[in-house]
Amino acid sequence: MAHSVLSDWIYLPAQTPPSLLLNYFSFFPLKSNQIFLISFLTFSPSKQSLLYKMLSCGGGSGGCSKDMAVELGDEPHVLAVDDNLIDRKLVERLLKNSSCKVTTAENALRALDYLGLGNDTLEGTVSEVNMIITDYCMPGMTGYELLKKIKESSVLKEVPVVIMSSENIPTRISQCLEEGAKMFMLKPLKQSDVKQLTWHLMKCRN
Incomplete structure (x- = not known):
């Protein structure tokens, strides 16, 4: 799956199929100091909802931390x-x-x-x-x-x-x-x- 990692920022490309998102978090466990930057302009509301559930409910094998900042559904x-x-x-x-x-x-x-x-x-x-x-x-x-x-x-x-x-x-x-x-x-x-x-x-x- 195409992805880019800059320091503690991870950007998930807009073309990422929903079916592969869970696999992404399985391969790349969440860390307490990571911030997942989800583009509010490129993801559909349904995909935003899916990502939010994954992150907030511990979709990755590393679970979620209160220190994480998740930008989802934040409309400009x-x-x-x-x-x-x-x-x-x-x-x-x-x-x-x-x-x-x-x-x-x-x-x-x-x-x-x-x-x-x-x-x-x-x-x-x-x-x-x-x-x-x-x-x-x-x-x-x-x-x-x-x-x-x-x-x-x-x-x-x-x-x-x-x-x-x-x-x-x-x-x-x-x-x-x-x-x-x-x-x-x-x-x-x-x-x-x-x-x-x-x-x-x-x-x-x-």
């Missing part, structure tokens, strides 16, 4: 901002298909309120998100202006922000990237685009 949280209902629903569906928890906002001001950066938000109340994906052209406040607000926040400036637009304008793209956007994507988003997003999410969380 994405805030999706778009004034277009159809585009917003599309992004939400694609992200949920990639095992992400999704919160949506219909404009930048609502997004700021949710993030705890709005004018009427109580001080110290900040919502935890792992990534923000926003449309560029929105009434009231553009995605670029939202990006600047986020990067000005001492609490949220490290959260990756992805800008979407239906217009491929090089100066606009450069402007957003220079301001700190992680990526600039053309609408409508496709599943292949979301795979890039989830890869960045996993990289940032690890």
Whole structure:
């Protein structure tokens, strides 16, 4: 079975068949100082459940330890901002298909309120998100202006922000990237685009 071991971290590849998982733990007994890193983006819920039962119930010959850290079913949280209902629903569906928890906002001001950066938000109340994906052209406040607000926040400036637009304008793209956007994507988003997003999410969380 293909596997990789880095120090005390063991990564189980997504293509590992469920039928072989128990054999894996039989050949590689769990140690008290090992941490099994299960990718939340690549394993199906059913496989996550199976792995969780194996680890928590001592599936390996070495049993389980309280010192072990198991990351299972830990969905990354994405805030999706778009004034277009159809585009917003599309992004939400694609992200949920990639095992992400999704919160949506219909404009930048609502997004700021949710993030705890709005004018009427109580001080110290900040919502935890792992990534923000926003449309560029929105009434009231553009995605670029939202990006600047986020990067000005001492609490949220490290959260990756992805800008979407239906217009491929090089100066606009450069402007957003220079301001700190992680990526600039053309609408409508496709599943292949979301795979890039989830890869960045996993990289940032690890």
